[in-house]
Amino acid sequence: MRKGYMKAAVFKDIEHIEIEERPIPECPEEGVLVKVHACGICGGDIRNYHNGLKDGIRDQVMGHEIAGEVVEAASDVRQFKAGDRVALAPDVSCGECYYCKRGMVNLCENHRMLGTHFPGGFAGYISVPKIVMERGFIEHIPEGMSYDHAAFGEPASGVLACQEYNQVSYGDTVVVIGDGPVGCLHMEVAKARGAKKVIMLARGRMKQAEKFGFEYIFNNKNLEEATNKVKELVGPGADIVICAVPNTAAQQQALELVRKRGRVVIYGGVPKSNPMTTLDSNKIHYDEIIVLGAFSYPGTGLYDALQAIHNRDIHAEMYVNGKVNLENLVNGMEMVTNGEAIKVVVDPWM
Structure with missing residues (x-):
């Protein structure tokens, strides 16, 4: 050179x-x-x-x-x-x-x-x-x-800001959908902030995520099966569900896992060619669920x-x-x- x-x-x-x-x-x-x-x-x-x-x-x-x-x-x-x-x-x-x-x-x-x-x-x-x-x-x-x-x-930086904004705190139950670096970060930060129970729904990188020693990691390739396993753990539902994957299917799954008056956070950006999602608006309405985005x-x-x-x-x-x-x-x-x-x-x- x-x-x-x-x-x-x-x-x-x-x-x-x-x-x-x-x-x-x-x-x-x-x-x-x-x-x-x-x-x-x-x-x-x-x-x-x-x-x-x-x-x-x-x-x-x-x-x-x-x-x-x-x-x-x-x-x-x-x-x-x-x-x-x-x-x-x-x-x-x-x-x-x-x-x-x-x-x-x-x-x-x-x-x-x-x-x-x-x-x-x-x-x-x-x-x-x-x-x-x-x-x-x-x-x-x-x-x-x-x-x-x-x-x-x-x-x-973005993960810390997201959890600060959403006030993840001591005693919370947090579900993270996604097993990439951002998903693992959300798990680690939620634990550091005092969350009582932190659950990951993983797909292609389960072996990588398992190295962190997280207590609950479920394979999310079968959405219905994974959803049922989480429901057994979270009782009325999670306090917050964080979608840390670039797809919209996770967003609907998150609605099934969050408690009434809980929060669903859309953290992962999806492809610009297909950005639209379909969510159960009746569930959001009657369960008073907060759905919000988190960026930067x-x-x-x-x-x-x-x-x-x-x-x-x-x-x-x-x-x-x-x-x-x-x-x-x-x-x-x-x-x-x-x-x-x-x-x-x-x-x-x-």
Whole structure:
């Protein structure tokens, strides 16, 4: 590779990623230049690979679960300097819309993302401009934490925010539908928050999930059978059911498992080509069930997640069990899809 250049995995079109040699970006004014040491493969990356980026964007470097080292900081940047280890998360808010003015930055009407609207972390370096410094997420990595584990802070951020918003607390019964990294995170976080009983409905990755030592894991390939097994455990129903899978069948199943005045949380985004769901509105009405979505996290989200990992409330080493280089990015996506790994991290320098 030529001096002053880096490798980058570039999304060209649906199911078409090319490895390119690109010039290392310059450090922007009022920004920093970060050498990427780890970038996690998100379920959203996999959906985007198969379905396309938002707004039809092409020729873009994907990847948004990022950890690396600041190699250069603009002279007017005070909070970061060369040599600092940092983690980044994707959301960039505008600061001006109705929701931003009220602190709900995750619901920004002009929401943009690293890896979609800005170049992401599937590359040797990432340029972090002023708008991302001010309206995005960049945090110092706690001392002693690896880059791989710091990159896991981003997916953990949304789970922590979801359970805080829904007030999962001591004595609750929580059902999680989904056995991927997000499903396992919801299980672990619910236990850390004091939930009395935490139950997972799993499919392709049961063996991976079983390594966490969760007390209740049921195979969800037969929805009716799995639903009946959970009902035997939860009496009148679960206090909260979290759908952490990208399909709509789980949402109807969740209604069957939640108690009256319980909560069903739709956490997993579904394919844009088929986003519609059918729910029993009479059950929602007569049982006074709350059905709501959960997306992203507040301004403290990434910091909170890094602290939770640092404090061992979340055990990142249990999740990050696959690593690939840029050339094998698509293979890494397949490892996640096939259940060979819970979380795969890309190292651009392998």
